[in-house]
Amino acid sequence: xxxxxxxxxxxxxxxxxxxxxxxxxxxxxxxxxxxxxxxxxxxxxxxxxxxxxxxxxxxxxxxxxxxxxxxxxxxxxxxxxxxxxxxxxxxxxxxxxxxxxxxxxxxxxxx
Amino acid sequence: xxxxxxxxxxxxxxxxxxxxxxxxxxxxxxxxxxxxxxxxxxxxxxxxxxxxxxxxxxxxxxxxxxxxxxxxxxxxxxxxxxxxxxxxxxxxxxxxxxxxxxxxxxxxxxxxxxx
Numbered sequence: 001x002x003x004x005x006x007x008x009x010x011x012x013x014x015x016x017x018x019x020x021x022x023x024x025x026x027x028x029x030x031x032x033x034x035x036x037x038x039x040x041x042x043x044x045x046x047x048x049x050x051x052x053x054x055x056x057x058x059x060x061x062x063x064x065x066x067x068x069x070x071x072x073x074x075x076x077x078x079x080x081x082x083x084x085x086x087x088x089x090x091x092x093x094x095x096x097x098x099x100x101x102x103x104x105x106x107x108x109x110x111x
Numbered sequence: 112x113x114x115x116x117x118x119x120x121x122x123x124x125x126x127x128x129x130x131x132x133x134x135x136x137x138x139x140x141x142x143x144x145x146x147x148x149x150x151x152x153x154x155x156x157x158x159x160x161x162x163x164x165x166x167x168x169x170x171x172x173x174x175x176x177x178x179x180x181x182x183x184x185x186x187x188x189x190x191x192x193x194x195x196x197x198x199x200x201x202x203x204x205x206x207x208x209x210x211x212x213x214x215x216x217x218x219x220x221x222x223x224x225x226x
Contacts, residue, residue: 043217044217091154099146099215101154102153104153
């Protein structure tokens with residue numbers, strides 16, 4: 001039961017360009033969405049989040065967009081830097097604290 | 112910066128043995144969680160814990176699993192009789208509140224290998 005899906009297992013982007021990571025969800029009850037970044041041998045690190053009442057949230061180089069009608073969110077990183085190379089997880093929750101994660105997208109920034 | 116710490120970083124155990132994974136959540140946090148990630152798969156919720164009791168658990172969290180906050184700082188996950196399929200990275204997390212717009216902070220994980 002994949003309620004949160006990240007259909008691209010990997011993505012390579014040139015340094016300085018925009019990275020766009022996508023996430024789709026099926027449960028319309030989700031009302032809060034988060035992106036986590038994970039380096040090897042470390043735990044997920046919170047990156048940015050968005051409430052379902054918004055369609056955009058920006059924090060420095062990171063912007064998350066939410067399209068509720070399409071049940072789709074995306075993370076934009078611009079400009080991409082080598083330190084952004086990691087696995088990015090989309091996560092969602094509704095009404096309580098349990099997070100439902102996607103399968104992750106491995107982002108590689110090419111110098 | 113405060114962080115969630117987990118010990119050990121790697122645990123190897125024989126099938127059928129009991130293991131205890133330990134976590135020290137961030138000190139002013141009140142909500143605690145265990146998640147796991149089997150190699151190559153997504154991070155999965157196991158259990159949440161608040162006010163000394165389980166608030167939610169997944170279907171993975173069967174009778175072989177238990178959680179405890181024995182001394183007000185540690186938060187432990189016990190697996191009574193490990194199976195090969197319990198091999199995974201186990202992540203502890205904590206959050207300050209239960210409010211919707213609160214993120215959980217994760218520890219670095221314990222890699223459990225059951226042989």
